[in-house]
Amino acid sequence: MKFTTPAGQNPIDQMKVVGKPHDRIDGKFKTTGTAPYAYERHDVVANPAYGYIVHAAIAKGRISGMHLAEAKAAPGVLTIVTAAEAGKLTKGDFNTAMLLGGPEIQHYHQAIAIVVAETFEQARAAAGLVRVDYTRDKGRFDLTDALKTAPLHGKGKGEKGQEKGSGEDRVGTFESVFAGASVKLDAHYTTPDHSHAMMEPHASLARWDGDKLTVWTSNQMINWGKGDVAKTLGIPKENVRLISPYVGGGFGGKLFVRTDAIMAALGARAAGRPVKVALARPMMFNNTTHRPATTQRIRIGTDRSGKITAIAHESGSGDLPGGGPETAVSQTKLLYAGANRLTSMRLAVLDLPEGNAMRAPGEAPGLMALEIAMDEMAEKLGMDPIAFRALNDTQVDPEKPERRFSQRQLIKCMQVGAEQFGWSKRTAKPAQVRDGHWLVGMGIAAGFRNNMTMKSAARVGIDRKGMITVTTDMTDIGTGTYTILAQTAAEMMGVDLDRVRVDLGDSDSPVSAGSGGQWGANNSTAGVYAACVKLREQIAQKLGFNSADVEFADGKVRSGNRSVSLSEAVGDAGLSAEDAIEYGDLGKQYQQSTFAGHFVEVGVHAYTGEVRIRRMLAVCAAGRILNPKSARSQVIGAMTMGAGAALMEELAVDKRFGFFVNHDLANYEVPVHADIPHQEVIFLDEVDPTSSPMKAKGVGELGLCGVGAAIANAAYNATGIRIRDYPVTLDKMLDRLPPVA
Numbered sequence: 136m137k138f139t140t141p142a143g144q145n146p147i148d149q150m151k152v153v154g155k156p157h158d159r160i161d162g163k164f165k166t167t168g169t170a171p172y173a174y175e176r177h178d179v180v181a182n183p184a185y186g187y188i189v190h191a192a193i194a195k196g197r198i199s200g201m202h203l204a205e206a207k208a209a210p211g212v213l214t215i216v217t218a219a220e221a222g223k224l225t226k227g228d229f230n231t232a233m234l235l236g237g238p239e240i241q242h243y244h245q246a247i248a249i250v251v252a253e254t255f256e257q258a259r260a261a262a263g264l265v266r267v268d269y270t271r272d273k274g275r276f277d278l279t280d281a282l283k284t285a286p287l288h289g290k291g292k293g294e295k296g297q298e299k300g301s302g303e304d305r306v307g308t309f310e311s312v313f314a315g316a317s318v319k320l321d322a323h324y325t326t327p328d329h330s331h332a333m334m335e336p337h338a339s340l341a342r343w344d345g346d347k348l349t350v351w352t353s354n355q356m357i358n359w360g361k362g363d364v365a366k367t368l369g370i371p372k373e374n375v376r377l378i379s380p381y382v383g384g385g386f387g388g389k390l391f392v393r394t395d396a397i398m399a400a401l402g403a404r405a406a407g408r409p410v411k412v413a414l415a416r417p418m419m420f421n422n423t424t425h426r427p428a429t430t431q432r433i434r435i436g437t438d439r440s441g442k443i444t445a446i447a448h449e450s451g452s453g454d455l456p457g458g459g460p461e462t463a464v465s466q467t468k469l470l471y472a473g474a475n476r477l478t479s480m481r482l483a484v485l486d487l488p489e490g491n492a493m494r495a496p497g498e499a500p501g502l503m504a505l506e507i508a509m510d511e512m513a514e515k516l517g518m519d520p521i522a523f524r525a526l527n528d529t530q531v532d533p534e535k536p537e538r539r540f541s542q543r544q545l546i547k548c549m550q551v552g553a554e555q556f557g558w559s560k561r562t563a564k565p566a567q568v569r570d571g572h573w574l575v576g577m578g579i580a581a582g583f584r585n586n587m588t589m590k591s592a593a594r595v596g597i598d599r600k601g602m603i604t605v606t607t608d609m610t611d612i613g614t615g616t617y618t619i620l621a622q623t624a625a626e627m628m629g630v631d632l633d634r635v636r637v638d639l640g641d642s643d644s645p646v647s648a649g650s651g652g653q654w655g656a657n658n659s660t661a662g663v664y665a666a667c668v669k670l671r672e673q674i675a676q677k678l679g680f681n682s683a684d685v686e687f688a689d690g691k692v693r694s695g696n697r698s699v700s701l702s703e704a705v706g707d708a709g710l711s712a713e714d715a716i717e718y719g720d721l722g723k724q725y726q727q728s729t730f731a732g733h734f735v736e737v738g739v740h741a742y743t744g745e746v747r748i749r750r751m752l753a754v755c756a757a758g759r760i761l762n763p764k765s766a767r768s769q770v771i772g773a774m775t776m777g778a779g780a781a782l783m784e785e786l787a788v789d790k791r792f793g794f795f796v797n798h799d800l801a802n803y804e805v806p807v808h809a810d811i812p813h814q815e816v817i818f819l820d821e822v823d824p825t826s827s828p829m830k831a832k833g834v835g836e837l838g839l840c841g842v843g844a845a846i847a848n849a850a851y852n853a854t855g856i857r858i859r860d861y862p863v864t865l866d867k868m869l870d871r872l873p874p875v876a
Contacts, residue, residue: 136664136665136668136669136714136715136716136717136828137717137719138661138716138717138718138719138721138827138828139718139719139720139721140719140721141721141824141825142824142825142827142828142829142830143824145664145828146626146627146687147623147626147627147664147759147828147829147830148830149626150626151626152622152625152626152631152632153619153622153623153626153759153761153762153829154759154760154761154762154763155622155762155763156762156763156764157618157622157632157762157764158618158764159615159617159618159765160617160618160621160632160637161381161611161617161618164381165381170380170381171380171381172335172338172353172381172382172383173338173339173340173351173352173353173379173381174338174339174340174353174411174413176340176351179340179342179351180340180342180409181409182408182409183340183408183409183410183411184213184251184252184253184258184402184403184406184408184409184410184411185251185252185253185254185255185257185258185410185411185412186249186250186251186258186398186399186402186410186411186412187249187250187252187255187258187259187261187262187412188246188248188249188250188262188394188395188398188412188414188418188422189246189247189248189249189250189262189265189267190243190244190245190246190247190418190421190422191236191240191242191243191244191245191246191247191267191269192243192267192269193240193243193269193271193792193793194240194242194243194274194276194486194487194792194793194794195240195241195242195271195272195273195274195486195793196240196269196270196271196272197238197239197240197269197270197272198236198237198238198240198247198267198268198269198270199238199268199269199270200267200268201217201237201247201248201265201266201267201268202265202266202267202268203215203217203248203265205264205266206250206261206262206264206265207261209252209257209260209261209264210252210257210260211252211253211254211257211258211261212250212251212252212257212258212261213251213252213253213406213408214251214402214405214406215248215249215250215251215261215265216248216249216251216398216401216402216405217235217237217247217248218235218236218237218238218247219237220405221235221401223369224367224368224369224397225366225367225369226366226367227362227363227364227366227367227391227392228359228362228363228366229359229363229390229391229392230363230367230391230392230489231454231455231457231458231489231491232245232455232489233245234246234367234392234393234394234397234398235247235394235397235398235401240269241455241486242421242455242486242487242488242489242793243421243487243488243792243793243794243795244418244420244421244422244488244794244798245422246394246398246422247267248262248265249398249399249401249402249412250262250265251402251405251406251410274486274793275453275483275484275485275486276485276486276487276788276789276790276791276792276793277788277790278428278430278451278452278453278483278485279430281453281483281484281485282430282451282453282481282483285451285453285481285482285483285484286302286481286482287301287302287303287479287480287481288302288459288460288480288481288482289302289304289480290302291303291304291305291479302479302480302481303477303478303479304468304476304477304478304479304534305476305477306474306475306476306533306534307445307474307475307476308475309434309445309446309447309475309476309477310477312436312444312445312474312475313434313436313444313445313447313475315436316436316437316438316444316445317436317437317438317439318436318437318438318439318441318512318515318516319434319435319436319437320433320434320435320436320508320511320512320515321432321433321434322432322433322434322507322508322511322859323430323431323432323859324430324431324432324433324503324504324507324508324859324860324861325428325429325430325431325859325860325861326428326429326431326463326500326503326504326780326861327428327784327785327786327861327862328425328426328427328428328487328490328785328786328788328795329425329426329493329780329784329785329786330419330420330425330426330784330786330795330798330803331384331385331386331387331388331419331423331424331425331426331493331494332419332420332800332803332805333383333384333385333386333388333389334383334384335353335382335383335384336353336413336414336415336416336419337353337388337389337393337394337395337413337414337419337423338352338353338395338411338412338413338414339351339352339353339395339396339399339400339411339412339413340352340399340409340410340411340412341396341399341400341402341403341409341410341411341412342403342409343400343403343404346370346374347374347375347376348364348368348370348374348375348376348400349376349377349378350364350375350376350377350378350396350399350400351378351379352377352378352379352392352395352396353379353382353383353385353389354377354379354382354385354389354392354396354610355382355385355387355389355390355610355612355649355650355651356390356391356610356649356650356651357377357379357608357609357610357640357641357642357646357647357649358608358642358646358647358649359390359391359392359649360377360379360391360392360396360642361375361376361377361642363391363392364377364392364396364397364400367392367397368397368400368401375642376641376642376643377396377641377642378640378641378642379610379640379641380610380611380638380639380640380641381611381640382610382611382612382613382640382650383613384612384613385612385613385650385651386493386494386776387424387491387492387493387494387496387651388423388424388491388492388493389612390491390492390649390651391424391491393414393422393423393424394414394422394423395412395413395414398412399411399412416799416800417798417799418798419798420488420786420795420797420798420799420803421488421794421795421798422488423488423489424488424489424490424491424492424493425488425489425490425491425493425786425795426461426490426493426496426499426500427452427453427454427460427461427490428452428453428461429450429451429452429461429463429500429501429504430450430451430452431448431449431450431451431463431464431500431501431504432447432448432449432450433446433447433448433449433467433504433505433508434446434447435447435508435509435512437512437516440526441512441513441516441518441522441523441526441527442472442526442527443471443472443473443527444473444474444475445473445474445475445476446467446471446473446475446476446477447476447477447478448463448464448467448477448478448501448504448505449464449477449478449479449480449481450462450463450464450479450480450481450501451480451481451482451483452480452481452482452483452490453482453483453484453485453487453490454482454483454484454485454489454490455484455485455486455487455488455489455490456484458482458489458490458491459482459490460480460481460482461490461496461497461500462480462496462497462501463480463497463500463501463504464478464479464480464497464501465497465498465501465585466497466498466501466502466505466583466584466840467501467505468532468533468534469532469533469534469583469585469726469728470505470545470581470583471509471524471527471528471529471533472527472528472529472533473527473533474533476533476534486793487788487793487794487795488794488795492651492652494773494776494835494836494839495584495653495836495837495839495840496652498583498584498836498840499777499780499836499839499840499843502580502581502582502583502840502841502843502844503780503781503843503844503847503861504844504859505844506580506581506841506844506845506848507844507847507848507857507859509523509524509580509581510578510579510580510844510848510851511857514563519563520579520848521546521549521550521553521558521579524545524546524549524581525546525549528543528545528546529543530543531726532726538723538724538725538726539725539726540725540726540727540728541721541725541726541727541823541824541825541826542727542756542758542821542823543728543730543756544730544756544819544821545581545583545730545732545756547756547819548582548730548731548732548754548755548756548819549579549581549732549754551732551754551817551819552579552732552733552734552752552753552754552817553579553732553734555734555752555754555815555817556577556734556736556750556752558577558579558734561576561577561852562852565851565852565853565854565855566853566854566855566873568853569741570738572740572741572742573738573739573740573741573747574738574739574740574741574853574854574872574873575736575737575738575739575749575853576736576737576739576849576850576851576852576853576854577734577735577736577849577852578734578735578736578737578844578845578846578847578848578849578850578851578852579732579733579734579735579845579848580733580841580842580843580844580845580848581730581731581732581733581841582729582730582731582732582733582753582755582837582838582839582840582841582842583728583729583730583731583837583840583841584653584728584729584833584836584837584840585727585728585729586653586654586657586722586727586728586729586758586823586826586832586833587652587653587654587722588654588657588658588718588721588722588727588826588827589648589654589658589718590646590648590658590662590715590716590717590718591607591609591646591647591648591658591659591661591662591715591716592607592645592646592647592662592665592666592713592714592715592716593605593606593607593609593620593645593647593659593662593663593665593666593713593714593715594606594607594644594645594666594711594712594713595624595628595663595666595667595670595711595712595713596670596709596710596711596712597628597670597674597701597702597705597709597710597711598702598705598709599702599705599706599707599708599709600702601630601634601690601700601701601702601705602634602635602636603624603625603628603630603634603635603636604635604636604637604638604711605620605621605623605624605635605636605637605638605663605666606637606638606641606644606645607620607638607639607644607645607646607647607659607662607663608639608640608641608642608643608644608645608646608647608649609639609640609647609648609649609650609655609659609662610639610640610649610650610655611639611640611650612650614650614655614656614765614769614835615762615765615766615768615769616639616650616655616656616659617637617639618762618765619656619659619660619761619762619765620637620639620659620660620663621635621636621637622660622761622762623660623663623664623667623761623829624637624663624667627663627664627667627668627671627687628667628670628671628687628701629686629687629688629689629690629691629692629701630690630701631690634690645662645713645715646715647659647662648662652833652836653729653832653833653834653835653836653837654833655833656761656831656833656834656835657758657826657827657829657831657832657833658716658827660761660827660829660831661716661827661828661829662714662715662716664716664827664828664829665714665715665716665828666712666713666714667712668714669712669713669714670710670711670712671685671687673710673712674692674701674704674705674710675692675694677704677705677710678692678694678697678699678704680692680694680697681694687701692704716827716828718827721825722825724825725825727823727825727826727832729755729756729757729758729832729833729834729837730755730756730757730837731753731754731755731756731757731837731838731840731841732753732754733751733752733753733774733777733841733842733844733845734750734751734752734753734754734845735748735750735751735752735842735845735846735848735849736748736749736750736751736849737749737846737849737850737853738853739850739853739854739868739872740865741872741873741875742872742875743865743869744865744866744867744868744869744872745865746782746846746850746863746864746865747810748778748782748810748811748812748846749812750812750813750815751774751778751811751812751813751814751815751842752814752815752816752817753770753774753814753815753816753817753838753842754816754817754818754819755770755816755817755818755819755834755837755838756818756819756821757818757821757831757832757833757834757837758821758822758823758826758829758830758831758832759821759822759823759829759830759831759832760818760831760834761829761831763818766816766818766834767816769834769835769838770814770816770834770835770837770838771814771816771838772835772838773835773836773837773838773839773842774811774814774838774839774842775806775811775814776806776839776842777838777839777840777841777842777843777845777846778806778810778811778842778846779804779805779806780842780843780861780862781842781843781844781846781847781861781862781863782806782810782846782862782863782864783804783805783806783862783864784803784804784805784862785797785861785862786798786803816838818834843861846863847861847863850863850868854868854871854872854873855873856868856871856872
């Protein structure tokens with residue numbers, strides 16, 4: 136199905152099943168322990184062996200010798216695979232470093248061998264007997280130092296949009312207008328490296344059947360993964376099958392194939408039997424990917440009324456050779472008006488573990504800086520932070536004024552939130568409100584995330600009993616995909632939700648958009664919609680009905696005064712249809728984005744500087760909400776992640792030896808229930824006909840974007856202490872707290 140014009144009235148608009156707060160249909164499997172996660176697939180292979188990965192103990196250099204004899208002789212050991220035994224491997228399209236290192240070492244804890252044994256304990260014990268000789272090279276581990284000579288990244292555009300090759304995107308004449316601005320801000324901000332720290336570790340179970348490889352794995356993007364497994368191992372793509380029906384959290388860390396899948400495949404081939412591999416928690420932090428640290432400079436100039444005349448956002452981050460930047464300036468291109476604009480990114484080469492996508496790459500760390508800067512400007516101007524943002528709202532792309540936003544209710548999000556949160560009771564002057572030993576403050580920030588469209592396919596079938604099956608390689612990473620796909624099919628085919636079965640996460644199924652970037656829900660449901668439209672037409676043609684006026688409702692097909700049950704309509708053989716949603720250029724004609732207003736109240740202990748969140752509210756405008764219950768869960772989970780980034784999460788870099796020191800959940804702190812108060816979520820009533828036939832967008836990452844800055848702004852309002860370097864910890868406040876009366 137081609138989607139080239141805005142959606143008109145269609146069966147989804149009935150909203151009999153879609154848009155309702157249905158319970159997760161996969162919930163009963165997860166709560167009873169019967170959901171089949173990759174490492175626990177006891178039903179698919181007999182007598183699997185266990186693999187344990189040996190990781191590099193240096194960050195950069197070479198292996199000069201490996202001593203395996205003692206490990207090979209250990210009890211239960213079946214085989215050991217190193218780069219020498221693995222043969223020629225290549226790098227996948229979505230990997231920055233080789234997933235099996237040796238003799239060259241690219242980063243700390245890069246996999247250098249897998250020990251396969253009869254039991255996990257035997258594999259782990261034998262791995263400890265592998266002795267490795269290294270020749271260490273000098274590495275680059277200090278982002279601040281590396282950025283001093285780091286080049287600009289990207290071509291960039293000059294005035295009037297012409298390609299300049301400068302690495303800067305420019306509109307107008309920023310420097311001269313900023314220099315003459317009535318009110319100015321020039322400030323620097325930093326965000327540290329962050330880890331995904333998902334509940335389920337990276338885990339895979341691999342089996343070879345001749346030259347055919349099947350990998351049960353925890354992966355967000357099945358088709359991408361299938362291609363990268365094939366490319367890495369040098370085998371035809373059609374010989375690879377990936378299966379991932381359940382994913383215990385990904386957050387972008389499982390967008391791409393990681394070493395667990397490749398090492399399980401190599402171990403299984405060498406051992407001649409299935410092998411399962413799970414990364415131990417301490418290995419995940421340095422072996423897989425992380426959100427890169429950033430240093431950001433923001434300059435804003437306004438006239439006396441508060442209207443932005445010049446805005447610049449420059450960011451720097453680092454990655455391994457061949458990697459990419461953390462795109463922290465992306466939202467600044469679109470969020471606020473201003474005729475004279477400058478954005479740029481610098482990319483430093485570092486020898487730290489690979490930086491890559493983590494929930495809301497770009498906007499998440501970018502808004503942590505931009506929305507503090509907007510708060511600082513509002514204070515300089517003596518304006519309410521919401522009023523300042525409203526004055527600089529725009530309904531068009533500031534860099535391309537001819538392109539309008541398809542929907543933009545940012546200011547309404549803030550106005551609704553202000554009313555609900557009691558913003559009018561906020562004291563603008565900092566450090567004025569106390570509750571016992573606690574200094575109390577409120578903060579706000581804008582949330583922003585673009586809507587991305589991509590081709591997504593599905594197959595929908597009806598059997599002779601009228602049961603509907605939806606099949607696609609789409610994944611459910613805890614987001615409720617099973618349920619919203621079932622809701623879509625139920626709405627389109629006119630049946631109750633319990634008449635729909637959904638099969639996900641198999642690369643032999645039609646290729647979906649996959650889960651990531653908050654694009655999964657809208658695109659995958661649109662793919663199911665397309666298949667259902669095709670199936671409805673098949674049924675109508677078989678019955679001799681006019682497909683233009685046919686109605687599917689209550690398990691029946693109606694046209695005029697004729698009515699036939701679905702089971703009767705499809706017959707004993709059943710019917711199925713496969714199709715994909717394919718997009719035209721509506722995304723170019725309209726700027727498709729999602730918006731939020733994030734409100735936070737914090738208490739800061741007057742003696743210790745400890746920050747405690749007291750209240751949180753998110754008001755979101757994100758197109759049609761397909762399931763308010765699961766969407767709320769997505770938003771409150773994202774708000775929790777934002778609280779972690781604001782107050783505690785920080786990977787500590789050992790700048791001598793090049794690794795993340797706090798590589799476990801004992802030392803890398805994440806929020807727990809005690810850290811998070813009641814959270815409230817409001818969804819504005821909105822549909823976006825330009826996004827898809829579903830008129831939906833995404834919300835899972837929008838719930839994160841801006842939260843960190845709202846917390847930091849609230850802490851400033853409570854104390855008068857402006858912290859521009861995350862996380863906002865008590866050591867950065869202790870010597871600056873207001874006097875205790």
